[in-house]
Amino acid sequence: MGQVLFPAVAGNDEKERTVTRSTTPHAADGIYFGLMSGTSMDGVDGIAVEFVAGKPPVVLADAFVGFADSLRDALFALQQPGQNEIEREALAAAALASRYAVCCHELLRAANLAPTRVRAVGVHGQTVRHRPEKGYTRQINNPALLAEMTRIDVVADFRSRDVAAGGQGAPLVPAFHAQMFGSASETRVVCNLGGISNITILPAADGNAAAAAGVRGFDCGPANVLLDEWAQRHLGKPYDEGGRFAASGAVHQPLLNALLDEPFFEQAPPKSTGRDLFNASWLDTKLSAFAALPPADVQATLAALTAVSIAREIERHASDCRAVYVCGGGARNPELLKALEQALTRSGASGVPVMTTDALGVPPHYVEALAFAWLAMRCIERTPGNLPAVTGAAGKRVLGAIYPR
Template structure:
């Protein structure tokens, strides 16, 4: 018994050290990076953070790969090389900002850019070139976190709830962590220790798309475009008619479903609406779809903590609070994860640094209750420097 406990303790400490986490999400505007120190039994200590934007050409290449097209293999490979170069720049920024040497970093957790997510068909694809990143950064790289979960029958997403549970969970109350990235997802952290999590629907993916189409800007800063319009209830009802919103968890989604073609199809018959009215209705779509899932699966929650790019959108945050009030979860405060000690832009890159640490320690990184996998699995493929 003592030997087994000693072995378990050794395993828990095996991943201690400094890690980088890199996350380029569904919004595809750039890569968020974090340098963090993990020590068993202690809260993660952030040493540095960085953001490196994507050039317009790279963004266009990534957007074009979201749908089938000509010469996909070559275009995906070249985009993966370009991503690795931007990831390497982010790593050098983290080394500089954290006053670190490459030898002090145990591994980089690099998520890559999702271009296909089809767990129902047994695959998910996040392009990048982790071998090239290891060559450029001179640090071990851990990538391809999702495919092992999918191989064991899971959705491969969301993977962040396991991390949320370690840093945000409480035995005193049930709370919800809501990520408003390109896609919205929630993690339900029960006071009993149970964890659930799943994707809710579109968030910045459609909001950014519409802003770029009508403003020529990559996003609607602070929701000003949406605030200038009015919610159109018939359009909102049509958007909410998408069957995904009624699917039970585990479930995950992405640009495979919620893309320009989906939106344009839903807008047929509503051509008289102003672009601002459509944007206001898309804000309501995100807020209502999240609020409905919280009401269904976390009606006893005491607070909702928001992370991701949407946390900076005042209009979206207000819409979420209103949707909860009118949807049967009244009196629940909505705030960012800053209230729990982690700035909202740090949460996802921290999660992938944590997943890299779990891989190094040979500890599982998924939660079968969240993804639907057959069991716990060590996630990630290692590319030595």
């Protein structure tokens, strides 16, 4: 039996939500898969969801498929210029599509579905370069191979159309956040803690959150990308489980100040970033004057960097925020959530609770994969998926390229 999302919660009950939905059937109603492999490059999250106009989406199954070390290493190597890039990217894309296909087959099995029951797979791909200021963004993928392996229509390359229209191509999830998490009575912030942190600001919208002109969203800075890098170096593990490494250290204020001395943090939105800026080389340059610091103190300070950079953006752009809802991998890090709540208090937002999207009926690890299933549905029905006020694009655009089964 599927899980119906967003059960009744305070300020976000079903009565409020149904006023934003049409009861007219959509040609694109049906079952979709969403696949998301993020900046952390540890694997792909998948979700099978049924969309029916006028009703909450129903999750039929979810799955996680990890990446082999060889694939992860190949993806990391493609973050920087190097020899034989075209062939290396093509081989990595084929290997990536194979992992996506495994995830799709896991979803088919778990939901007891035949491929013909699925309208489309929405797949983000793996970002290796993101340079919207130069007019391009690059997500490794082989959607043609994925369609061949699954016999399901594939929708991919969501970001390029927004960039072609002069936008950042990111973040793309705020329109989805508005539909899922908006409130008629209070301003909320949805904070994704993936490799990079980003926020969506959802102003109170009189019951029509999806259409609210004031919805904004943008990247804030590094999150797990630097925390994972440091944990790998000093723990030999891909991430700091439960934030325990950070909790064993203390925030070093001079280092935090040095980390915050980066023009991106003062840049006005729309803005987006990635490993092109926040990477191991950036971190090593910043750490060069702090070589004697205990590794645990560096980890604690990196957690504080994530928290402070988010809190500052909330103070600047959502001072009337009443709650922050966290999704993404960082939602499993209690120390990071605690640091964010403390940073909000110090920035003047005392009393603003920080919780995961579980509080709104959507498990944190569902959110991004669910968003790309939703974007695939929008593409199939030829409905715009971007918010120009968020990305800076010249207008609303249908996002994605379709690869038929």
